[in-house]
Structures are given as structure tokens and as C-alpha cells.
Amino acid sequence: MSNVRCRIAPSPSGFLHIGTAKTAMYNWLLAKSTGGTFVLRLEDTDAERTDEQYVQAMCEGFRWLGIMWDEGPEFGGEPERGDFGPYRQSQRRELHRGEALRLLSEGKAYKCFCSKEEIEAERERATQEKRPPRYSGKCRNLTPEQTAALEAEGRSFVLRFRVPEGETVIHDLIQGDVRFENKEYDDFIILKANGDPIFHLAVVVDDGHMKITHVIRGDDHLTNAGRHVMLFNALGYPLPKFAHHPLVLDEVGRKYSKRLHGANVLDWREDGYLPETLINYIALLGWTSEEANREFFTLDELKGLFTIERLSKSPARFDRKKLDWLNGQHIRRLSQEELRDRVVPILQKNGLDTGIKSEEWLTRMAGICQEKLPTLNHIVEYADFFFQDIAEYDAKSVLKLWKTDGAIERMRNIQQAMAAIEVWNHDTLKAAFEALTAASGEGLGKFVHPTRLALTGKPVGPGLFELTELLGKEESLARIAKAISYIESLGGTPS
RNA sequence: GUCCCCAUCGUCUAGCCUGGUCUAGGACACCGCCCUUUCACGGCGGCGACAGGGGUUCAAAUCCCCUUGGGGACGCCA
Numbered sequence: 001m002s003n004v005r006c007r008i009a010p011s012p013s014g015f016l017h018i019g020t021a022k023t024a025m026y027n028w029l030l031a032k033s034t035g036g037t038f039v040l041r042l043e044d045t046d047a048e049r050t051d052e053q054y055v056q057a058m059c060e061g062f063r064w065l066g067i068m069w070d071e072g073p074e075f076g077g078e079p080e081r082g083d084f085g086p087y088r089q090s091q092r093r094e095l096h097r098g099e100a101l102r103l104l105s106e107g108k109a110y111k112c113f114c115s116k117e118e119i120e121a122e123r124e125r126a127t128q129e130k131r132p133p134r135y136s137g138k139c140r141n142l143t144p145e146q147t148a149a150l151e152a153e154g155r156s157f158v159l160r161f162r163v164p165e166g167e168t169v170i171h172d173l174i175q176g177d178v179r180f181e182n183k184e185y186d187d188f189i190i191l192k193a194n195g196d197p198i199f200h201l202a203v204v205v206d207d208g209h210m211k212i213t214h215v216i217r218g219d220d221h222l223t224n225a226g227r228h229v230m231l232f233n234a235l236g237y238p239l240p241k242f243a244h245h246p247l248v249l250d251e252v253g254r255k256y257s258k259r260l261h262g263a264n265v266l267d268w269r270e271d272g273y274l275p276e277t278l279i280n281y282i283a284l285l286g287w288t289s290e291e292a293n294r295e296f297f298t299l300d301e302l303k304g305l306f307t308i309e310r311l312s313k314s315p316a317r318f319d320r321k322k323l324d325w326l327n328g329q330h331i332r333r334l335s336q337e338e339l340r341d342r343v344v345p346i347l348q349k350n351g352l353d354t355g356i357k358s359e360e361w362l363t364r365m366a367g368i369c370q371e372k373l374p375t376l377n378h379i380v381e382y383a384d385f386f387f388q389d390i391a392e393y394d395a396k397s398v399l400k401l402w403k404t405d406g407a408i409e410r411m412r413n414i415q416q417a418m419a420a421i422e423v424w425n426h427d428t429l430k431a432a433f434e435a436l437t438a439a440s441g442e443g444l445g446k447f448v449h450p451t452r453l454a455l456t457g458k459p460v461g462p463g464l465f466e467l468t469e470l471l472g473k474e475e476s477l478a479r480i481a482k483a484i485s486y487i488e489s490l491g492g493t494p495s
Numbered sequence: 496g497u498c499c500c501c502a503u504c505g506u507c508u509a510g511c512c513u514g515g516u517c518u519a520g521g522a523c524a525c526c527g528c529c530c531u532u533u534c535a536c537g538g539c540g541g542c543g544a545c546a547g548g549g550g551u552u553c554a555a556a557u558c559c560c561c562u563u564g565g566g567g568a569c570g571c572c573a
Binding site: 218226460462 | 567
């Protein structure tokens with residue numbers, strides 16, 4: 001058991017963002033690969049943007065991916081776990097306040113009476129004059145008398161951190177040493193006028209008190225890390241190790257916006273992707289295995305292979321095509337039973353009554369589709385004909401396969417051959433079709449494709465003999481008969 | 496505007512730290528061919544990159560600098 005403790009500290013804003021998922025997974029992986037502890041802490045300090053429903057939605061994302069926490073808040077009926085709670089930032093307000101006040105008493109923070117409007121105006125002026133927008137430090141050197149006087153006036157104040165002189169270095173596990181001149185930071189607020197802590201204070205206090213040893217997070221926090229290091233030092237907490245990884249970029253290379261489809265990891269569930277696929281893909285979005293030329297990983301395998309050292313410094317774009325490929329790989333790796341269980345609900349959701357078939361039959365159905373499915377959702381396209389009559393035949397295929405000379409004769413031959421089969425299975429069907437081709441001297445495809453059209457209404461799907469066996473003799477013959485009368489109704493055939 | 500980070504095929508990357516083994520390897524995508532009942536899978540092959548410029552060095556994708564490009568941060572949001 002190591003003492004590694006890492007955390008994911010998302011702000012519950014509605015759903016689990018793909019970038020948050022990636023950060024969470026790397027932290028989880030570090031914890032799991034070292035026998036450490038993975039903590040979930042909700043950064044719900046911003047009351048206006050927090051809602052229990054958001055928490056639920058986000059945690060469902062984690063749950064789907066299989067990234068569970070060792071310590072975390074009570075949630076969805078489960079009790080709080082861990083000795084460092086509470087795990088909701090909003091419930092740690094007094095601690096944050098206390099630490100802020102401690103900094104104040106130690107002279108490491110000071111009261112600032114500037115109004116929001118003043119600050120904003122200042123910032124605007126700076127931006128217009130193309131200066132960096134920073135707090136002027138106006139209240140930094142207020143005398144105790146001035147402070148008392150302002151307070152007596154009833155002016156509200158915030159607490160600002162007194163940024164020390166010098167330089168701050170972050171020994172980042174991914175980025176290397178990153179140096180900041182402290183001048184680059186203004187005296188940032190740590191406690192709002194209403195007494196709530198500001199993010200920077202809250203994270204540092206919480207990370208400190210929760211004994212977090214490693215902070216892996218997006219490099220949008222790299223500049224914040226400077227503030228945090230100063231705060232850790234001022235508060236007298238030991239410094240955790242930092243690792244800032246690049247953000248997930250969308251397909252055009254921008255920060256993956258939360259408005260984009262796919263920003264929510266559950267969008268992918270919706271689209272028929274396996275959680276295994278997302279795990280694998282997200283891992284690859286910034287990490288490579290030491291073992292060269294390998295892309296397929298399960299969560300469990302990742303657990304054994306993950307090291308921070310193999311995390312990449314450069315940002316990666318999201319590539320849908322590669323995700324699709326990976327999804328196919330993972331689908332093919334499922335057992336037929338697993339695939340069945342994942343695919344049946346999708347059929348049901350699409351109004352197909354799977355209850356009319358046995359479990360065993362559904363397993364076989366999943367099996368014959370397995371090699372073909374790019375996503376789980378494609379099951380509808382590949383197997384709907386098993387559960388309902390054919391509404392219409394694919395027009396293009398009709399033109400190509402049925403609206404031709406000899407189409408009817410061909411179908412009748414097929415009908416005859418099929419009707420004559422006594423033991424109805426893949427092999428006997430195949431033999432019957434082969435006999436047909438032998439007799440006609442034509443390729444197998446000449447018989448297979450029209451039959452597929454008759455049986456499924458489509459040009460694509462599972463292997464014909466497999467599907468026909470599963471459809472059953474009676475139903476298959478009924479559909480062939482129906483197809484023949486349809487072809488007849490087509491009327492004259494062009495030459 | 497200021498600061499920070501990044502930079503190898505279209506995309507994800509290996510290699511870079513510890514220069515020579517790199518006429519730069521793999522994967523996705525794309526294009527051929529093969530297998531084949533379509534699609535998919537699989538097999539084989541092809542296309543395709545060290546951003547540019549300066550150094551350092553006998554030797555640079557690998558080290559240094561500049562430029563360019565991309566990203567991020569500058570809230571009483573987190």
C-alpha cells in the first residue's frame with residue numbers, strides 16, 4: 001500500500017466532460033497502479049451553478065466508464081467514504097475561512113475594500129491600453145487605522161493574498177521546471193466579500209488537508225499552479241507533485257467545447273460506443289505505452305502499464321475515425337453474451353420486441369452481427385428485420401437485383417431449393433446455394449444478394465446463411481414468396 | 496497586451512532526456528491488390544512528416560537561440 005493520494009476535483013456543471021474524464025482517469029490510473037487512493041471531491045463552491053442533478057449526471061459518467069473513487073461524498077444513496085471528508089467543497093467553508101483568516105493574521109493576506117466596479121473599470125482600462133489586467137495593489141499597504149476606518153464605514157471587503165517577491169518554480173512531472181516571476185501575479189482574492197473561499201484557496205486547503213500527494217490536471221491550470229504553490233508555502237503545507245497534461249482538442253484543434261457533441265462522455269454511450277472504447281481512446285489521447293506499436297488496452301491493462309513518465313506534453317486532437325476503429329476492436333472482443341446484453345436494450349429502445357425470441361437465440365443473433373458492427377447502435381440496421389416485417393425494399397438494390405431479366409426465375413429457383421432443405425442450418429443452406437451456382441454456372445453472389453434483399457430488405461447485414469438459419473425456414477420462405485409477388489408487381493423488366 | 500505551454504506523416508504517435516543504429520517506426524484515415532455472398536473483418540502493398548532560420552558538433556528529428564504557428568492563463572467562476 002503506497003501513500004499516493006490523488007484526486008479529481010470537478011465542478012459539477014451538468015455532465016462529465018471528456019477532458020475531465022481524461023484527467024480523472026490518469027489520476028485513477030496513478031492511484032491504482034501504485035496501490036494508492038483515488039479521491040473524488042466536488043468543487044461545488046459556486047452555489048449558483050451547482051445542483052444535485054448535475055452531480056448525478058456527472059457521476060453517472062464516471063460510473064459508466066468504470067472509474068470509481070475510493071474516497072468521496074455521499075451520492076446516489078451511497079454513504080460518504082473516506083477519513084478526509086466532507087468531500088464537497090461547499091461543506092468545507094469554515095475550514096477555508098479559518099485558513100484565510102490565519103493568513104490574514106500572519107500578514108500573508110490583507111483586506112481589500114475596492115468595489116467590484118472599481119476593479120472592473122481598472123481591468124477594462126488596462127485591457128484597452130493593452131496592459132496586462134491586474135489588480136493595482138491599492139489596498140495592499142493600508143495602515144491598520146485606514147483599515148479600521150473603512151470597516152467602520154461599513155465597507156465590505158475581500159481578502160487578498162499578498163504575493164511575495166521573487167520567483168516561483170513548479171517542478172512539473174510532465175512539463176519540467178516551469179518558472180514564473182511572482183510579479184506576473186497580482187494579489188489575488190482568496191476570500192469573497194460574502195465569506196466564501198475562492199477556488200485557489202479552496203483547492204490548496206483541501207489538497208493540503210486531504211493529504212493529496214499528486215495533482216494531475218489539465219494544463220489550463222499551469223499558471224494557477226504558481227498561485228497554488230505560493231499558497232501551499234504560505235499555509236505551511238507540504239507541496240504535492242504536479243503534473244499538467246495538455247487539454248483535449250476537438251477535431252479542428254480547439255479546446256473541446258462543452259457545447260460540442262461528444263463533450264459529454266455519455267454522448268458516446270448514446271451513440272453506441274462501449275465504455276471500454278472511450279477508456280482506451282482517452283488514455284491514448286496523451287499517453288503511450290512503453291511497449292511500442294500497441295493501441296488496444298483495457299482499463300485493467302492500463303492499470304498495470306500506466307506511468308506518469310509516458311504522458312505526453314503536446315496536445316492531441318480528438319479523432320472520430322480512430323475512435324470508430326477502436327470501438328470495432330472492442331466490440332469484437334466481447335463475448336456473444338456480453339454483446340447480446342448490450343445490444344438488446346438498443347433494439348428495444350427502437351421499438352423492436354426482442355421478447356419474442358429466446359435468450360439463446362438473441363445470443364446467436366449478436367454473434368452473427370459481431371464482426372460487422374462499427375457501433376452498438378448499428379444493431380438496429382443489421383438486425384431489425386428479425387423482429388418486424390420488411391417495410392420496404394432498398395430501392396437501389398431492387399433496381400439492380402430484381403428489375404432485371406430472369407429475376408423472377410432466379411428467385412423461384414432459390415425458393416425451390418430452399419423449400420427442399422430438410423435440416424435447416426448454415427451448412428445445408430450453403431450447400432443448397434452452391435448447388436444452384438453449379439447448375440447455373442454463375443457466381444454465388446448472383447443468388448446471395450437477391451435472397452438477402454428478400455429476407456432483410458437491405459443490401460448489407462450479417463452473413464446470409466447465418467441470418468437465414470436464424471430467421472427460420474418458415475419465415476424465410478414466406479419472405480421469399482412475398483418477394484416474388486413483389487417482383488411480379490414490378491411489371492415489365494427492362495432488358 | 497503580458498506570462499506560460501506545445502511543435503515528427505491529414506490525425507494519434509515512437510524516436511528526443513543519454514546526438515551517430517532514422518534512406519524516421521507503428522496506428523487511424525485514404526488509395527490499390529488479395530480473401531470473400533454485400534458490408535465489415537483479415538492479409539499484402541502504396542501515399543505520407545522531423546514548421547522555418549540560425550547556431551553547437553566530425554555528426555542533429557534529437558542540444559541551444561530566434562521566427563512562425565497552435566494552445567492556455569490573466570474573474571468577488573471553478
